[in-house]
Amino acid sequence: MNKEQAIYYISYTLIDYEVWYIHIENLCLAIIFATCKLIHYMLNHKTYVVVINDLLIYMMIHAYINSRTSKWIMLLTEYDLEFTNKNWLKVK
DSSP, X not given: OOOOOOOOOOOOOOOTTGGGSOHHHHHHHHHHHHHHHSHHHHSSSOEEEEESSTHHHXXXXXXXXXXXXXXXXXXXXXXXXXXXXXXXXXXX
């Protein structure tokens, strides 16, 4: 009985100034929100973050210079996150 099951549902509504963020900042904001809410699941385990496009992976590898995203990247480095492409899951 190895059936996957949702263990936690989270929701977030963008504040008025967050609506104007560019796409990469919205992706990073979603990851930051999820890590803040699910911190107790992520501290001692490796977490796979499945992304649709490689934009977030590019941002984590290269230094995307922006004060807001730089701060978020620093927060994400304390977790054992592995960013994977959604096509990688189809292969396995």
